Amino acid sequence: MRTDPVTLKVLENHAQAVAESMAFTLFRTAHSTFVKETEDFTTGLVTPSGMTFASPRDLGATWFIGLDYKGALEMIDHYEEGDICVTNDPYSGFVCSHTPDMHIWKPIFWEGEVIAFAVGHIHNTDMGGAVPASLSRANTEVHQEGIRFRPTKLVSRGVMNAQLIETMMLNVRMPEQNRGDLNAQIAAVNTGEAKMHEMIRKFGVETVKNGIEDLLDVGEARARAVISGLPDGDFRFVDYLDEDGPGGVPVRLDLTLKVRGDGVIMDFTGSDPQLKSALNMPTGGNPRHILLMVGYNYCLYTLDPSIPLNGGILRAATCIVPEGTVLNPDYPAAVGMRSLTCGRLQGVIMGAFHGAAPDRLPVGAAGGGGIVNVKTFDAASGKLSMASIDPVTGGAGGSAFGDGTDGSGANSSFLKNTPVEINEVEVPIKFRRYGLVPDSGGPGTARGGMATELEVEVFTPDTVITARNRDRTTFAAWGGSGGEPGAPSLFTRITQKGERINLGNTDVVSMGPGDVFNLTSGGGAGYGDPFARPIELVVRDVLRGSVTPEAAQSRYGVVVDREGHLDEAGTHALRQSHVTPPVTTYSYNASRRAYEAVWTDANYAALTQALTMMPVHWRHFVKREVFDRIASLPDNARKGDGSEIWEAIEAVKARVPGLLRSMQVRGAAE
Template identity: 50%
Template sequence: MFDRMNLQVLANHVRAAAENMAHTLQRTAHSAFVKETEDFTVMLMNRKGETFGVPMELGATWYPGLTYGRAIAMVEDYKPGDIAFTNDPYSCYVATHAPDTHLWKPVFHEGEIVAWTGGHIHNTDMGGAVPASLSRALTEIHQEGIRFPPMKLVNEGVFDEQILRIMTTNVRKPDLNVGDIKALVGALNTGERKILAMIEKFGRDAFLDGVEALLDHAEAQARDMLRAMPDGVWEFADYADEDSVEANPCRLNVTLTIRGDEAVLDFTGSDPQLASSLNVPSGGDPRHTILLVGVYYVLYTLNPKILLNTGLTRPFTCITPEGTVLNPVFPAAVGMRSLTCARLRSVIFGAFSQVLPDRLPAAPAGNNCIVNVMTTDERTRRTVIAAVNPVVGGGGGMPHRDGANGSGADAAYLRNTPIEITETETPVEFIRYGLARDSGGAGRWRGGLATEMAFRVFAPDSRITARNRDRSFFRPWGVLGGRAAGLSDMVVNPGSPDARRLGNIDTAVLQPGDVLAIRSAGGGGRGDPREREPWRVARDVARSYVSAAAAETEYGVVLRDGEVDEAATAALRRAQVPHRGHFHFGPERDGYEAQWTREAYATLTAILAGLPIHWRFFTKTEIFRRMKGRAGAQGVAQSFAEARARFPNLPAPATTIRVAAE
């Protein structure tokens, strides 16, 4: 058995092994999106495919709770040197959109599988309807590129060239895909060597027992934190700006129940699966890692010394009704699940913010826009497709400091790509790249500032995809008197007579000389802005984080020639009315929820849950079309009755819909 000290020694070895894997992948990858942006993962897994080790310095932070068990079981007769792979979201719910190619390798010791190494890379393109394969406008999985169910890619150390030929024939930049996949294979081999070295150091049985002890320890840490929280039930909802061309919001809802050392996250009340690609393919797994990412962030905020592995998921149970946006059925499109996952994290943060108001921050931007360009290089006449840069937003105001500027907080693993590298590899010219003034939510602790970026293209018919565009209507929320943050935006040729505001449209065609400007959302503020020290506000103005006008209107600080006018500031602050309530959502959401009340959504949920899955999104859309001039549960019931009159084949709900008084 491992005592506490030896278990920590093993944990350090495990983390070092995972870090070595990550460095191997980053240093040998081909695409900028993997080697610079670092959209990849690597992990060490036990014999059942449960993750027991991940890196802390490199790569995405989504996957410490991932289990490959279902994927492993779908491939037979593993031999030393074999590597299996998949990118199909519906085969085993490991890959969650087609560009994410997952690989896993058995680690043999004395003829027996003792562990697995695994990970994923986000391929620049997997074919399909649009460059980079992802757009919210896509409506079914078949449009999102070629998919491979779990199968062997490497047989006893030799690549299956037929599989590679099929892949490279169907994707736009085959060299990048193959180069990144081979880099990941190198990382898995590195992990295999490190595991065998640990077995040699600790002994086979001690290593196997230690791996299970690491999982048990993470579980115990999570349960300790839950026991320290009050028992109770909390509810929270948030919205993605739109679910499709109909421009109806996509609502996510959670009811968080904490009892002792266990928690249930019931996502009933979230929207039906969508006709766009914002669906999240969880397969109904009650502990799917993609549903629990927000929980990892909460736990790590409360205890930065927790072990990140699958053990963290054990005290939590997620409920995701089949046919909803968080548990869609085939062939729903899922390519933009990362946008919905950002909102899912916001929903979980909002629920836990009510549980522990003194410990948690305001909402981060939740807007990690990733920009891809497909254009022609005028120097070589060759087509180029590349990720330009992630445009992420600010972190929410913290309990004792401002939110991080432009880091994305919950999307900070998406690293900045230096402009010089982007301009070298992609024929674009950057016009602007920096922080957006007045974009962070006002508060005792200010929300982090948004990122803004603008670049010019030179070739005709340059195609842009800017996936995960969101927060152009529903703001990141502030807490405890703090204000909601600034909104995101995307404009073609800003400031010119032919300027076009694109909102959340995530594809565009640019012509020679066109400029695309993108701004993320900021982070929400925390605490009453009037309690922020005037010298901090003056410093923000001097740094161009806050304008002098916003200093007065948002913070009640009057500046004269850059200096604080103490008397005028005191008088102005006395006259300002503070915001009451735990959350500040901004006028857009307040206006929306005056019509779409909680009772309205409860009625809508009851109607849709009683219909066959293939009728639900259609019915939701028809109800929304008829809500003009109506509000609340009664308005939803009336709109549904009109829809049934217009479409007699629309089934009656399985249960009677009762409209509660509002």
């Protein structure tokens, strides 16, 4: 290491302070609610080759730690002082991950040499496209998800590219928001440049250059030290998205975590083929793409909260991601809803790491609520009004260390809620309820965090609600060590007549005057046997409204009324008669158990093998065909050993001659 430890720590703090100054600048000057309230943005500093070496710890979307800008940086021919570049194209350099994310970077020169780049992104409320807010799982190709820009210079030697901005504003629904947020981004990278110059003047350019590389080396060393504390072995975990599209079938995410000494391999073989919906994750096959590594970062940070937050920690891991899958799709697959897939993938990674360290990491977080956008009209003026009003995230999972956080926990806790008063000023709507849901946290010795409920009334025709990341209506958060799964999520439309319509995982809903929507997230899962939960904590939960008296009795073995009066004899009798079920590392809800009784590991393995032999553009079609055929089988024909899958594949080939010809052409080409 070229820098002594004391100086390096000082440099780390200075670099983080630069990144946080950028974040405060952006946070204070942004226009859209989604940036200035929800805080879906990032700022940071990256090396000349593109690796992040400094990020804020508290402000913004902290899940982009370790984002590699290399692909985008290299698409610009040359840099000059005063340049600022932008992109929002998911397939150009694989820095952006969907079109609303506008990434920006500015080279920081010192005596003619690029020392670093000031970088960051914001999530635009809208970038045009097929639906308000640009995102819906119903989209089938990236062209439907709004206007895209390859990496290009927004500012050249201090001169703004006015035509680029004009083209952008012409294609979005709320141009004043986009323009205001873009100006805030420019101010943020300018702040980063100024602060880095101060840092260089204070320490000297060679000290700063050496320190940047040493920070990454320290990050790697610390990550390897954390991994060395885990047992060697293979730890497999599987989870699902409820649907691959409207009215579709589940999407399987499959991970085998291989811990070997001070490094890990994350093998995603067995995950589903790329989809004809917007749930694909554009990673370009990068073995350390940040979308694949978020859950890894969270696990390492949980195991060692003092670990440096920079790209060096990613060097201890390598991902295997087959091409043409939902985690590595081919262009022009739609990717707008990648945040749902990424969120579930984070949980899959946490599940695998939980298998390696069940007493040190939590069980499943809630998910399923969505991020709510409203496009409506002011009843008096008739003017268009549009804003992102709230993330509805749900609680964290319990752990050996205690209960999961209620309302907003685990991997979604960086998304901040917007005060009701601000939302009702931004858009003409009325909040009827915004709070926590009793009995939604999975029972356990450590209870899962409670779900969040949002209920809103609209007042004008043609109001459109988008709730991206809707999920967890079928596959609830998983519990562990005897703890139970969390409650599933729910999305309901309530008409003026009082009719309640279950919207399932719908993410775009048209509503009329007087209509109400209720969006309830899932609940976090429980950890440990619920009947081992201290009685006084169950009584406290009842008094707080977290658990009803009925659930306290049936799920915890505690007899207590709403006033907190405990029936000690009744409680003793219930707990004495309780038979502790076999304790397993993971526990799943009834819907998942029923699904996996049909879709066994052997059946999925056969399907994965068969699809791998087919051209990418056939795989989703064949998967749907196979699912339809398996669903139509009588119970006595289900073996679960993979044989029914191969029979279904042969039936599809016979019905669709073009499939067999495509496979033959592909085989000849290989």
